[in-house]
Amino acid sequence: MGQFSVGVNTYTAVGTYDHQEMVQLVVSLSKHSAMPVTDLMLVFGQHLLGRFYTMYPDFFGDIRSSLDFLEGIETYIHTEVRKLYPDAELPRFECTRSADGLQMVYRSPRHFGDLAEGLIQGAVAHFGDHLDMTRLNQADGSVRFDLTLLS
Numbered sequence: 001m002g003q004f005s006v007g008v009n010t011y012t013a014v015g016t017y018d019h020q021e022m023v024q025l026v027v028s029l030s031k032h033s034a035m036p037v038t039d040l041m042l043v044f045g046q047h048l049l050g051r052f053y054t055m056y057p058d059f060f061g062d063i064r065s066s067l068d069f070l071e072g073i074e075t076y077i078h079t080e081v082r083k084l085y086p087d088a089e090l091p092r093f094e095c096t097r098s099a100d101g102l103q104m105v106y107r108s109p110r111h112f113g114d115l116a117e118g119l120i121q122g123a124v125a126h127f128g129d130h131l132d133m134t135r136l137n138q139a140d141g142s143v144r145f146d147l148t149l150l151s
Helices: 019-033 037-055 066-071 073-084 113-127
Strands: 003-006 009-012 092-098 101-107 131-137 143-149
Touching: 019 037, 037 113, 066 073, 066 092, 066 101, 066 113, 066 143, 073 092, 101 113, 113 131, 113 143
Parallel strands: none
Antiparallel strands: 003 009, 092 101, 101 143, 131 143
């Protein structure tokens, strides 16, 4: 298991942490790197998808497309994560599949829509799909992602 320290805190792969700590880390990194917080969260989400693939290859199983993978986050992946980490506070993804794409609505009190977008981008890149993605921030704090297959 990996672990790292920042200041007085040590982080491990099996711990649960206050999401505000992550926000503080990203804001600090943004100040030091001059990279906007939004960009850092997108890049981190893309990186995180790769880490998930390395650490939990069973979650990817026989899945052959990003749409199939993303559609299964709530019903398969989050179910399995809750078995491993019963106290995990996971975001919700409401998915609606169509013939040419997928609509995903991300809901979380943490408001990590940028991280979710980075994870989606990471999945699309991982599977090598050609998609158009539109993001719509909703008045209720949720984020809607419309993914459309390109021919």
